Amino acid sequence: MSKKKVAILISGRGSNMSALIEAAKAPDFPAEIVGVLSNKAAAPGLEIAASHGIATASLAQSKFPSREMFEDTMTLMLESWEVDIVCLAGFMRVLGEDFVNRWEGRMINIHPSLLPAYKGLDTHARVLAAGEKEHGCTVHFVTPGLDEGDAILQARVPVLPDDTEDTLAARVLVEEHRIYPEALKQLALGKM
Numbered sequence: 001m002s003k004k005k006v007a008i009l010i011s012g013r014g015s016n017m018s019a020l021i022e023a024a025k026a027p028d029f030p031a032e033i034v035g036v037l038s039n040k041a042a043a044p045g046l047e048i049a050a051s052h053g054i055a056t057a058s059l060a061q062s063k064f065p066s067r068e069m070f071e072d073t074m075t076l077m078l079e080s081w082e083v084d085i086v087c088l089a090g091f092m093r094v095l096g097e098d099f100v101n102r103w104e105g106r107m108i109n110i111h112p113s114l115l116p117a118y119k120g121l122d123t124h125a126r127v128l129a130a131g132e133k134e135h136g137c138t139v140h141f142v143t144p145g146l147d148e149g150d151a152i153l154q155a156r157v158p159v160l161p162d163d164t165e166d167t168l169a170a171r172v173l174v175e176e177h178r179i180y181p182e183a184l185k186q187l188a189l190g191k192m
Contacts, residue, residue, distance in 0.1 A: 004032070004084040006032065007037060008037070008087045009089065012045060012090050014049070016090060016176055019180055021048075031184055037057050038056070039058070039092070068096065068098065074099065084106060095142065097144040108139055108140065108142060109141075109147075110138070111137065111147050112173075113136065116148075119147035119148070124172070128159070132159050134158060135156070135159050137175050138151050152183040152192060
């Protein structure tokens with residue numbers, strides 16, 4: 001079986017990255033993680049990826065005169081790894097339209113809400129403040145509009161009466177780690 005080559009973009013510890021790395025270890029998983037790229041040199045996820053023998057790189061956007069030059073350099077790095085699919089896993093930068101369009105249909109993200117509800121940041125706090133009874137996460141295609149791409153998979157969790165942001169986030173994260181590898185598998189198999 002020819003496996004799709006995947007790069008993961010992170011900014012922090014990369015817990016979803018770790019879930020993807022673990023899933024890709026299965027012999028029958030249709031994708032392999034070939035590189036992890038961070039926009040923060042101190043991202044703990046880089047060390048985790050390196051401990052699994054995965055190529056790593058960091059690029060600070062502040063070192064580039066423009067976002068376009070930063071993203072062009074990211075593209076060169078991804079192309080050097082011969083990447084087929086890009087997975088965002090806590091990559092805390094809004095990507096430009098040219099970069100997003102370059103990877104159209106081959107770049108996915110995990111978002112901690114049931115999109116299209118609660119796009120953007122602070123989803124757990126916003127869900128609690130709104131008195132919602134249900135929350136969850138969505139794996140979706142990345143498009144130029146923030147959190148607007150078509151959903152691939154969603155998982156739902158109940159909002160409990162005594163939930164805090166932390167307890168709700170922890171339950172959602174368990175589901176993120178479950179559905180992100182499944183969504184990558186479906187994309188790598190061409191089922192999207």
